[in-house]
Amino acid sequence: MWKMLETLPANQSVPLRDVLTQIPWNADGLIPAIAQQYDTKEVLMLAWMNAQALRETLEKGRVCYWSRSRQQLWRKGESSGQIQELKEARFDCDGDTLLLQVDQTGPACHTGRRDCFYNLVQGDRVVVDQPVLIDPEALYGK
Amino acid sequence: MWKMLETLPANQSVPLRDVLTQIPWNADGLIPAIAQQYDTKEVLMLAWMNAQALRETLEKGRVCYWSRSRQQLWRKGESSGQIQELKEARFDCDGDTLLLQVDQTGPACHTGRRDCFYNLVQGDRVVVDQPVLIDPEALYGK
Numbered sequence: 001m002w003k004m005l006e007t008l009p010a011n012q013s014v015p016l017r018d019v020l021t022q023i024p025w026n027a028d029g030l031i032p033a034i035a036q037q038y039d040t041k042e043v044l045m046l047a048w049m050n051a052q053a054l055r056e057t058l059e060k061g062r063v064c065y066w067s068r069s070r071q072q073l074w075r076k077g078e079s080s081g082q083i084q085e086l087k088e089a090r091f092d093c094d095g096d097t098l099l100l101q102v103d104q105t106g107p108a109c110h111t112g113r114r115d116c117f118y119n120l121v122q123g124d125r126v127v128v129d130q131p132v133l134i135d136p137e138a139l140y141g142k
Numbered sequence: 143m144w145k146m147l148e149t150l151p152a153n154q155s156v157p158l159r160d161v162l163t164q165i166p167w168n169a170d171g172l173i174p175a176i177a178q179q180y181d182t183k184e185v186l187m188l189a190w191m192n193a194q195a196l197r198e199t200l201e202k203g204r205v206c207y208w209s210r211s212r213q214q215l216w217r218k219g220e221s222s223g224q225i226q227e228l229k230e231a232r233f234d235c236d237g238d239t240l241l242l243q244v245d246q247t248g249p250a251c252h253t254g255r256r257d258c259f260y261n262l263v264q265g266d267r268v269v270v271d272q273p274v275l276i277d278p279e280a281l282y283g284k
Contacts, residue, residue, distance in 0.1 A: 041183030
């Protein structure tokens with residue numbers, strides 16, 4: 001499938017259902033998904049999906065991941081209210097990564113920061129360069 | 143380390159060498175790295191790094207991955223000339239993903255497309271919506 005898509009002329013298409021059967025899931029049955037804010041193009045986070053999470057995300061238009069720590073479906077925002085509305089989904093050239101364009105409500109990160117990539121390498125230091133927007137205790141009611 | 147960084151006030155820092163010892167490598171000793179074009183904010187690709195690839199990338203300022211298919215260091219552009227100059231590197235909140243801001247020379251994708259995410263889900267179809275910029279045969283001399 002993926003080799004065939006490599007050589008497909010631009011704007012040609014194939015059925016989604018055929019593509020979904022050809023995803024090279026990893027040993028845990030997962031695929032990484034990058035979430036990018038659709039208008040500002042900030043990369044918000046990377047999380048993982050299993051087949052059920054991907055199917056639900058595409059059907060409902062609201063992003064659902066697989067939580068590796070909790071080993072259950074993770075409907076992004078179900079606890080915090082910080083949901084991700086799906087704007088667009090793309091597979092990469094070998095089908096083993098997803099890029100999602102989303103509209104993120106509030107902070108994407110469980111730390112209450114806008115995105116998860118706040119640990120910036122700067123010379124021989126790592127600097128936390130993003131403020132906490134909402135206290136995690138307020139987000140999760142802890 | 144990562145829990146400590148979560149609560150570090152903005153603009154505080156820790157030594158990079160300490161962070162590098164705390165990366166939660168996966169079972170294969172790898173971490174996923176997202177490459178984003180630093181000025182246009184296009185997400186170009188996702189690939190993987192081992193400790194040596196990450197160290198080389200940070201030291202030389204030119205992106206080096208670990209090729210899972212070839213099981214060797216993959217100095218991006220070594221065959222094709224389509225290199226990635228590193229502009230910035232960030233770790234996410236739990237340290238298991240890298241976000242790289244890069245300056246990509248020409249196509250990032252081995253198919254000769256600008257980026258790898260050309261397989262767009264559109265309703266019940268998957269559409270190839272990016273043109274090939276350079277014939278892969280020209281890139282790799284096959």
